[in-house]
Amino acid sequence: MAERPAIADPRDPQRFPTLEGAAIERLRHFGEVVRFRDGEALARAGQTGRGLTVVLSGAVQVSQADGHGGHQPIVEHGPGGFLGELAQLAGRPSMVDSIAVGPVEALVIPPSGLRAILVAEAELGEIIMRALILRRVGLLESGLGGPVIVGRPDDADVLRLENFLTRNGQPHRCLDPETDPEAAALIEPFHPVPADLPIVLCPTGEMLRNPDEATLARCIGMVEPIDPNTLYDVAIIGAGPAGLAAAVYAGSEGLKTLVVDAHAFGGQAGASARIENYLGFPTGITGLSLMGRAYSQAQKFGVELAIPDKVTGLTCRDGTLELALQAGETARARAVVIASGARYRKLDHVDVTPFESASVHYWASPLEARLCAGQEVALVGAGNSAGQAAVFLAARCVKVFMLIRGEGLSATMSRYLVDRIQATPNIELVTGVEVCGLDGQQGKLDACAWRHRTSGEITRRDIRHLFLLIGAEPNTDWLADAGVERDRAGFVLTGDGCANHRAAFETSLDGVFAIGDARAGSVKRVAAGVGEGAQVVAALHAYLAKETP
Incomplete structure (x- = not known):
């Protein structure tokens, strides 16, 4: 077995068992x-995968495109090796090429069979699932x-697309045509004008000119059309902690489940740099890692995930709920x-729209950290x-100005974070202020100003990145x-809050339930959302049992 050094890892025995x-x-x-x-493809990047493929005899060479027209080898599977990664749980397009080296005999297991293995064969399923996850990590x-x-x-659009792919756990590369001759040569045949950039080259060979997220998602096979004739037991709107928890419990209990989200799995929790007070993770975990595990878990139980896809309306027709x-x-x-x-909530009196993506951010991930490394930044929020x-x-960063309207953090922030902020020398807590002005051009911020709410004193700093974490609507x-x-x-x-006094999590409309941050009176915490997601499935069973003739 010959791994490519770029993804070699001490866990390779688990990655390639x-x-x-x-x-x-x-x-x-x-x-x-x-x-x-010999030479026949078992899988092609960009084409729908077969599922899990176990090599019985012969050898299979796995490689991936390097973005410049070439391929780099990953591994050569012999007898007992198996092809596939997380995309195969849902039958999504392969991200690698797998070519037979000599005659090959293989056991081909479709996605439905793969999911059945993960549930029915606990120990063997654990080995396979761990390998699929580690391969996606690689x-x-x-x-x-x-x-x-x-x-x-x-560029704001590059950052928009890169954030979208990162939040959805999709491998990708960014190339700068101004500094990378190979990148310039890659797009030269398309004769792009500045308005075309960024250009996205999909694994299928299709070229997109500054696409929106939905177009890009469909090009790379992230989402497929929903069958309007399929009747799901439950459709869950939103793939945050509450929605994914409901999906996992519903799917594991045999309910035919659909999850729809307009942006990415994980919701706001998925954008958290580190969650340290979630039960079972004493050293903390990034929101993306935590939610990525939940997303894979939902796929394991056969949940259908339509991400990104936006729900625009809800109606009831002939006793069936219909989503537009x-x-x-x-x-x-x-x-x-x-x-x-x-x-995400925006500033009340300052228009930040022209600077979004490039300079104004609503979360802090490694991508944003890379952009503002070595700079001074401003952050608004006290939660x-x-x-x-x-x-x-x-x-x-060199310095973080933490701007808050109140006089301290203790009333709105967990004690461990307050103590950590106080112990961090390059975080300056600026109290009793609000942002009053932004200066910049072509979507890029040059300076940020804030005003003291009592004295009226204005402070202006040369700041190119502003982070807004001021709650949500x-x-x-x-x-x-x-x-x-x-x-x-x-x-x-929900519940007693409705005019017709429903049970917990039930809304005023029959068959419709609400959980998580969208529900009035909910506790805005990741663990609380997960708990509500688990609880609502019991209510679903009761309702569906009542509706079944």
Whole structure:
């Protein structure tokens, strides 16, 4: 077995395990034996994968495109080795090329069979699942195997697309045509004009000119059309902690489940630099890692995930709930769970829109940290998310100005974060202030000003990156015509809060439930959202049992 050094890792025995004869025999009834000729492709990047492919005889060379027209080898699988990574749980396109070296006989297990193995064969399933996860990690670290984004690294649209792919756990590479001759040569045949950039080259060979996220997602096979004739037991709107928890429990208990999210899995929690007070992770965990595990867990139990896809409306037709989707599609379900969370709040008196993506950010990930490394930055917010972001950025920036309207943090932030901020010398807490002005051009910030609310004194600093973590508003506008009761702030009313006094998590509309940040009265914590996601499944079972003839 020859691994490519760029993704070599001490965990490679787990990444590329070899299955013994007894294990292979246990897998045989999940798939069928297929023979391949020398040089024949078992998988092609950009084409829908077969699922899990176990090599019975012969050898298979696995490689990935390097973004410059060439290929780099990853591994050569012999008998007992198996092909596949996380994409194969849902039958998504392969990210690598797998070519037979000589005649090959293999056991091909479709995605449905792979998911059945993970549930029915606990020990063997653990070995396979760990390998699938580690292989995706290797692809993410190498940046190869996914789309290539060609454009300036500080361009707002490059950052928008890179954030989208990163938040969705999709490997990708960014090349700067101004400094990379190979990048310039790569796009020269397309004769791009500045308005075309960034250009995205998909694994299929298709070229996109400054695409939106939905177009890019469909090009790389992240999302597929929803069958309007399928009746799901439950459709969950939102893939944050509450939505994913509901999906995992519903899927594991045999409910046919659909999850729809307009942006990425994980919600606001997925953008958290580090979560340190979540049960079971004493050293902390990044929000993306935690939510990525939940996303894979949902796929393991056969949950169908449509991300990104936006729900625009909810109606009830002939006793069935129907979701209208942005792409003109519809989805039908016996029950619906609203877990659409919240959207980031902006400043009240300063328009930040021209600077979004390039200079104004609503989370602090390694991508944003790379952009502002060695600089002074300003951060607005006094909650836990703001504290986590401030500590994360302080390790990479010269200075972090933490701007808050109040006179301290103790009333709004966990004690451990307050203590850590006080102990970090390059975080300066500026109290009693609010941002009053932004200066810049062409979408890039040059300076930020803030005013003391009592004295009126204005401070102006040469700051090129501003982080806004000032809470959120319920993402429930799509319910305007659905007949679901909401409070004045837009949060969904449930239980006794409804005029018709429903049970816990039930809304005013039959078969519709609400959990997480979108629900009025919910506790805005990751663990609380996960708990509500688990609890609502019991309510779903009760409702579906009542509705079944």
